[in-house]
Every structure is written in C-alpha cells, then in structure tokens.
Amino acid sequence: MDLKCTLIVFGFFLLSSESRGCGVGLKREKGKCVDEDECETLNRCGENAQCFNTQGSYYCTCHKGFQSKTPNFTATAGQCVDINECLEKTSACSDGMVCVNTIGSYKCTCPEGFDLDTRLDLGCEDIDECKKDPDVCGTNAECNNQEGSFICECVSGYSNYGNSQSKCTDIDECKKDPDVCGTNAECNNQEGSFICECNPGYSNYGNSQSKCTDIDECNKDPDVCGTNAVCRNHPGGYTCECDPGYSNYGNSQSKCLGGISDNQCKAFNGFMCSKQINAQISRKRCQYHI
Structure with missing residues (x-):
C-alpha cells in the first residue's frame, strides 16, 4: 500500500515538472507544449472589449465607442472606458x-x-408653441412665438408675475395698491379690472378707476339751498345757512322755510303771536309751532 501511494505521488511530480517545462502561455498536452487559448476564459478582457489569442499570449481591443490607455492591452494592463x-x-x-x-x-x-x-x-x-397648443397662454394673454421659445403677453388687468411662459391671472389692484382709489372711495376688484366706488359727496365723474374728489354741490346746483339761505361747500358735503327768520329745522342740507320775525310778535300783556302763522305763546316768547 505504501509503495502504491509513493508511485502515485511520483507520477504527479513528473506531470508537474513536465508542465513547468513549457513557456508562459503554453500548456503541455500529450507530451508537447501547445498554445493555451486565454480567450476561452469568460470576460478575459473585461466588459466592452474583445479578446484576441496569439501564440503564447493574447491581447484585448476595445469595442467601438470605448477606449483604453493603450490600443492593445491585457486584463492586467488596462480597461475599456466609454x-x-x-x-x-x-x-x-x-x-x-x-x-x-x-x-x-x-x-x-x-x-x-x-x-x-x-x-x-x-x-x-x-x-411654434402658439400653434401647437392654442391654450398655452390661456384666454387672458396673447401668445407670441419666439425662436426656440414663446412668451405670453398678458392683457390689461392680468399678469403672470415674471413667468412669461405661464398663464395670466387677474391682478387685484385693490391689494396691489391700497391707495389706488384714494381715501374718499372704496376699491372693488373686478375680473381683469377694478372700480372706485365713491363715498357720498365725492365723485370721479364717470372715470370709475380714478380717485374721487369732492363734489361742490353749491356750484353743481345753485338752487340746492333755495333763495333763503347761503350754500357752504365742504369736503364730502355742504350746509345751507338760513337767512334770519328762516330755518331748515335741523336738516342743514334742506332748503330754508319762512320762520317768525320780530315784527310778527306784538306786545299785549306781554308777547302775543301773529294770527297769520301757526304759533303759540311760551314763556312770554313767540315760538313757531310745528
């Protein structure tokens, strides 16, 4: 048994010695050194490369669209990159x-x-984005085609707020400029616009987007206080200042009516009222009775 093992070990030694006798890239077959085809090894050259066998060696070349540091290389000397x-x-x-x-x-x-x-x-x-998509700018803008682009030109009262390729939305002028209608009106935003609704006594005279100014009622209607008073205009209103003997009885913007003059009261056991007017004696004074 020991002799048999010894012969087997000796046989392997002879084969190993015989193989070592061949050069690099060669292998011993049937007692002869023959070329070893390194390209038979899968992915010998790595990805994106082709292996070419030569006598006792091999080389790699890159596929089209790839390159390495050297035109011909081996698996240990380079790699193909894009x-x-x-x-x-x-x-x-x-x-x-x-x-x-x-x-x-x-x-x-x-x-x-x-x-x-x-x-x-x-x-x-x-x-032409404008033709390709007629709604690209929406209904509140005009689409203007440019070379390689387009812009949305907003109609008055609308904005795309610096993004010239987005649709335009309503501008709230009342928020944008709180003083757009001034202090004598209320700003009312509309779709694409706004209006200034004037306070009583003020007007923008048909231009609903302008600030409201005082109405001079005295000039507008010279008879607003009648003939028995002086009209005094003031911001947002007016007053009728009655002539002596006339009164508008607390309503300063109404015409003045005939009142009680001194000569309508005559002394008789004190004061008495004229029979021509609806009056009564009170505390010895002639007062108009409403």
Missing part, C-alpha cells in the same frame, strides 16, 4: 443640434423649443 464623443468633439451632429453622450456612442438631439425636421433632414426647426 468615449465621450461630445466632449472630445468627435461627434457628427450638424449645426444647431445638441450632442448627448451615451454608453459606447452618442446621439444628436434638438435643443429645447426645436424639433427634428424630418421632411428634408435639415436638422432642427423651431416649434
């Missing part, structure tokens, strides 16, 4: 097109706002 044709300016994109790198290649696309002209293969043509 070529960025866009950065190295080796792409064939026509003028006006944008180069986009891909793994192992590249593609030519149109910039934003342009589309590929497939009719004559002339590259990129402008997209």
